[in-house]
Amino acid sequence: MATLPPTVLNWQSVFNMYLVLGVSGAIFAYGLMFFYILNGRRKSSTGGMGVRGGGRGNLLTLIVVTGIVIAAFIAGVEGNSFMWNAPQNLPTLTITVHAYQWGWNFTYPNGYTSTDTLTVPANTTVILNVTSEDVFHDLGIPMFDVKADAIPGQWDALWFVATQTGIYPYAIRCYELCGVGHAYMTANLTVLTPSEFSFWYAHHGST
Known part of the structure; x- marks a missing residue:
C-alpha cells in the first residue's frame, strides 16, 4: 500500500496540531468556567463575597492562552516552511505551466x-x-493539497511527490474565478512508474 504524499502528511500534521490545541483550549476554557461557577455558588451559599479576580488564576489563563497561540504559530510556520523546500533526496522533474482561458x-x-x-x-x-x-488563475x-497562483508576468511554484501510480481525471483544477469557462478549466494527471515515464518521455520530444 502506497504511503500518503509528503505534502498531504505535512498539512495533516498541521491540522492535527490545530485540533489538539483547539480541544485543549476548549477543555481549559470550559474547566475554568465551571470552576468559577461552582466556586461562586459555594461562596454564595456560605455568605462569602463570591468570586473575585485572582492573580494566580489570571496568570494561569495568560500562560495557557499564550502557549496555545505560540504553538499554533510555530505549527503554521513549520507547515509553510516545509512547502517552500522541496525534498532533495529524490529525483527532480521541473515542468513549466502556462495558464490561459481556459x-x-x-x-x-x-x-x-x-x-x-x-x-x-x-x-x-x-x-x-x-x-x-x-x-x-x-x-x-487537491489530492496533493497544493496550489499556486498563476499571475500574468509573475512566476509561482509548487511541488509534490506522487506515491501511487494511476490515471486521475480532472485532478488539476483552477481555483480562481477566471471567466465563463472557469468550471471547465481542468486537466488530467497520469502517474507512471519511473521506468514507464522514461519510456513515455523518450517518445515525446519537442513539438
Missing part, C-alpha cells in the same frame, strides 16, 4: 507540451513553475 499548457524540459494531461513519474519531486498568459491539485 486550460493549461505543461511544458517539459525537452520542449514537449501537453494541454490536457500532466504526466509525471512516481516517487519523484515534481516542481511546477506556474504563470498565466491572460488573467489570474490558480492551479490546484
Whole structure:
C-alpha cells in the first residue's frame, strides 16, 4: 500500500496540531468556567463575597492562552516552511505551466507540451513553475493539497511527490474565478512508474 504524499502528511500534521490545541483550549476554557461557577455558588451559599479576580488564576489563563497561540504559530510556520523546500533526496522533474482561458499548457524540459494531461513519474519531486498568459488563475491539485497562483508576468511554484501510480481525471483544477469557462478549466494527471515515464518521455520530444 502506497504511503500518503509528503505534502498531504505535512498539512495533516498541521491540522492535527490545530485540533489538539483547539480541544485543549476548549477543555481549559470550559474547566475554568465551571470552576468559577461552582466556586461562586459555594461562596454564595456560605455568605462569602463570591468570586473575585485572582492573580494566580489570571496568570494561569495568560500562560495557557499564550502557549496555545505560540504553538499554533510555530505549527503554521513549520507547515509553510516545509512547502517552500522541496525534498532533495529524490529525483527532480521541473515542468513549466502556462495558464490561459481556459486550460493549461505543461511544458517539459525537452520542449514537449501537453494541454490536457500532466504526466509525471512516481516517487519523484515534481516542481511546477506556474504563470498565466491572460488573467489570474490558480492551479490546484487537491489530492496533493497544493496550489499556486498563476499571475500574468509573475512566476509561482509548487511541488509534490506522487506515491501511487494511476490515471486521475480532472485532478488539476483552477481555483480562481477566471471567466465563463472557469468550471471547465481542468486537466488530467497520469502517474507512471519511473521506468514507464522514461519510456513515455523518450517518445515525446519537442513539438
